[in-house]
Amino acid sequence: MVRTRVAPSPTGDPHVGTGYMALFSYCYAKAHGGEFLLRIEDTDVARSTQQSEEVILASLKWLGLDWDEGPDIGGPKGPYRQSERLPIYQAHVQQLVDAGHAFHCFCTRERLDEMRKQQIASGETARYDGACAGLSQSEVDANLAKGLPSVVRMKVPETGICVIQDRLRGDIEIDYSQIDMQVLQKADGFPTYHLAVVVDDHLMEITHIIRGEEWINSAPKHQLLYEYFGWSMPELIHMPLLRNPDKSKLSKRKNPTSIRYYKDMGFMPEAVVNYLGMLGWSLPSGEEKFPLSDMVANFDISRISMGAPVFDVEKLKWLNGRWLRETLDDDALADRLVEWALNRDKLLEIIPLIKERVEVFSDVAPLAAFLLEGLPEISVESFAKLKTPPETTLKILQFSLWQLEQVTAWQSSDLQARLKHLADIMDVKIRDLLGPLFIALSGRPVAPPLFDSMQVLGPDMTRARIRAAIEVLGGVSKKQTKKLDAEYRGLGHKK
């Protein structure tokens, strides 16, 4: 029985890259009559949120990638949320320590930072130097008794070559000297990804791991753990990474990466999933428009091309246009539009914002238009009337964006508090701070109250519009970003 999984970390927006890996995992399983499961990798306590998990699940469902087992529906191999499996990991870590495959490490972060700096400076691969690997049992016991904070690291052979087999790339050889003595259990008792993924994939009987190319370098660690435990290794399939138009790894700075953004923009899920399938894979017939069911029916892993594809929104738009025109009759399109935004619930969100400004019904459309738009058409001139000088305008937009990226609840009142705080620490009037945002978000000189509008627009659309505005104003270079970032951090400390 083929079993695949997608294992997102609930630490942010539902990323299209997650959808991409989920799609290929789904297709592989279904094409072999197997099962596809969803596991939540929330071992990073500080960054994982319930909110994020919910949005990720909803987004994958929106794409039509249904799982057979998962945290929401359960299954025979649960729980499917790693934070609920702690005793399992701790027992396995103990097993490795007892067998001498892992050891306690008491090194401080300062020492580790210093060590890595020196290694990189002298041209070596940065990795743990093994200081604590040689500690005697009595020393370890003494340290533990004293309550010194510690982690558990895996042992790695000092010499030799590790060969990992990738279904798409064949054998990949990595020298053991390149592999770090990875931390398996953090000081807080939680496992790291590397330990949890191996234990869970085995216990959940995953047969094929489909994941991004970024994981190739840590595959030897995983393979080693499988060997230590005496388990057989699932087949590895490393997919190419999605990229920005400038060829770097797809990132929200340069491209909308949240699945929710595409939903809010009014893309059809069929088109989005079709487009993801078209990146790196093709139907033998060459037909570019295909439903998920056709992809499953024709799925052949050897048809995956390994060059990392650029995520091209233009082509996605074209594809969506085809889906809309060719598969929706007028009746179905009407249903879709209602489902998307033209519904009573949405109207009830919008009406409070515009009611006082409306005299006749026909005033509604122009007033509310910006709440249903994609990216408003703005130019440098749009910002010309502001009191703030251009440089400050740009700074306000960038700082606001950073501030808004921290917001998880996305309520009007929270947004207001955030931006008020920003205005305070920047020492500018709130109305001057809001000016640039007003234009970025509405594209108009007048519009309903900003915070309420932001709430209606939602986090993805709000951030996308601010990013677009920053681009319109010439963008922020890497160098500028660094400078602004320093200034931004400085602000926080003054107050």
Add this chain to the structure above:
RNA sequence: GUCCCCUUCGUCUAGAGGCCUAGGACUCCAGGUUUUCAUCCUGGCAACAGGGGUUCGACUCCCCUAGGGGACGCCA
């Protein structure tokens, strides 16, 4: 810096040694249909990174170089 992966039009891709005068799609340009726009139709621009091999024959196989990307966290 060290290691790993990748490399066909600007972009997504077809191509499993002769079928390649390298095909399709997006974008762009030109023309047609359309009261406008869009759709639709027709046509056009545009690529095998470079150099060595192997072979009767390389886009396809091997090596080197270059370029791009990724990894090097008590993040995943």
